[in-house]
Amino acid sequence: MxxxxxxxxxxxxxxxxxxxxxxxxxxxxxxxxxxxxxxxxxxxxxxxxxxxxxxxxxxxxxxxxxxxxxxxxxxxxxxxxxxxxxxxxxxxxxxxxxxxxxxxxxxxxxxxxxxxxxxxxxxxxxxxxxxxxxxxxxxxxxxxxxxxxxxxxxxxxxxxxxxxxxxxxxxxxxxxxxxxxxxxxxxxxxxxLNSVSHFAERHGLIVIVALGESIVAIGIGVAALPISWAIVVASLLGLAVSGLLWWAYFDVTSLAVEHACEAASGSRLIKLAQHCYTYAHLPMVVGIVMMSLGLKKVLSYVADGNHHRLVDPLYGWPLVALLGGAALYLLALVYFKAYATGTVAYPRLVTAAALAALIPVLWHLPALVTLAVLLAVLAAMTAFEMIRFAEPREEIRHH
Known part of the structure; x- marks a missing residue:
């Protein structure tokens, strides 16, 4: 029939x-x-x-x-x-x-x-x-x-x-x-694997879903509270952090890996798809969600009308989740690109190590300062990559 x-x-x-x-x-x-x-x-x-x-x-x-x-x-x-x-x-x-x-x-x-x-x-x-x-x-x-x-x-x-x-x-x-x-x-x-472009787009979208959760975590914590300068500043800092993580994935890295997959075939293509997408994207998502916990806790601190909460430090597991989550995301990106292209993104390795080393240093600093430091470290990495690798970036994005 x-x-x-x-x-x-x-x-x-x-x-x-x-x-x-x-x-x-x-x-x-x-x-x-x-x-x-x-x-x-x-x-x-x-x-x-x-x-x-x-x-x-x-x-x-x-x-x-x-x-x-x-x-x-x-x-x-x-x-x-x-x-x-x-x-x-x-x-x-x-x-x-x-x-x-x-x-x-x-x-x-x-x-x-x-x-x-x-x-x-x-x-x-x-x-x-x-x-x-x-x-x-x-x-x-x-x-x-x-x-x-x-x-x-x-x-x-x-x-x-x-x-x-x-x-x-x-x-x-x-x-x-x-x-x-x-x-x-x-x-x-x-x-x-019938379509590399579809597979790459599919995984890029799930990264956006995870980053969207980090933005939701920022907003939920203060949605029912009166707006204040502290909330505005912390929210913009958190949004900028999420934006830089988006940039680290989509500006060049995802394109380089997709191009490598398009050039492969047979079992090599399947191995690239497994390692770069099936395996490497899990720690990316875990890192983003962990970071979301830290962002949510920072906003809960600054949204409190008590002046003393503004100078209270983010410590313990929320601090580990905030900085460690960002570091895990960067390490996953390093593996993502290295397995496909053979190129190791050393600035991201250094940045991930720096974020891990900063955990005990920032343990006693105000939560808002910790968020600002995270943003500064990620911004410095992004600026360095854009200047140092300007020509390869132009080649990947436009040729």
């Missing part, structure tokens, strides 16, 4: 762009990132930052699978659109349970179990679609088969972890992620 025309899938073309439906799909991840930031800000302890990182890694693995899938077939055509909406629902339910992903709240359903089941549905829908898409492609079908064990193992670990607590629970979460990532890493490079 033939498939009705309206349900048929269409192959994604080589120079395709991201569809509006894929952008709509990302909205649930915007919500999920805000929930992760809320999880950290309620109790900014080391354990909560670790939990947030684990949740982000799980969400990332859910998102990135669909980035590969929609590079094979159009997301807004036929049955693919139905699957996308179904996956959106599963991700949204999963995001709703993020505050209960580790500790179940009194009453209602069991939060950790619902989180694990939502994740399972997301992965199952993805795997089913990949199986259908690979029907006429023995090489891809074989790759999907090798992917199944790690997917099942990761989901089972999360389900078991939902019945545990404390260190055992965290260990099972970590094991689930290690199984997923190692399973994919050793599973081979026989996937398919």
């Amino acid at each position: 033939s498939i009705p025309r309206r349900l048929r899938m269409e192959r994604l073309q080589e120079r395709a762009s991201v569809s509006p439906l894929e952008l709509f799909f990302d909205l649930v991840f915007v919500f999920a990132l805000t929930r992760v930031t809320d999880l950290m800000s309620e109790d900014p302890s080391g354990v909560n930052l670790l939990r947030a990182t684990l949740v982000l890694a799980v969400l990332w693995w859910a998102w990135v699978g669909y980035a590969w899938l929609w590079n094979l077939v159009k997301a807004d055509e036929g049955v693919a659109a139905v699957v996308l909406f179904s996956a959106m629902g599963a991700v949204f339910v999963t995001a709703l349970t993020i505050p209960e992903a580790f500790d179940d709240m009194p009453g209602g359903l069991n939060g950790p179990v619902v989180f694990a089941l939502g994740y399972f549905v997301v992965r199952l829908l993805h795997l089913t679609m990949m199986w259908i898409v690979s029907a006429d492609d023995p090489q891809l079908r074989g790759q999907v088969r090798r992917f199944v064990p790690s997917m099942l193992a990761g989901t089972v670990c999360l389900l078991v972890a939902s019945q545990l607590e404390g260190g055992a629970q965290l260990a099972l979460w970590a094991l689930a992620l290690v199984g997923d990532y190692l399973g994919t890493f050793v599973g081979g490079a026989r996937w398919r």
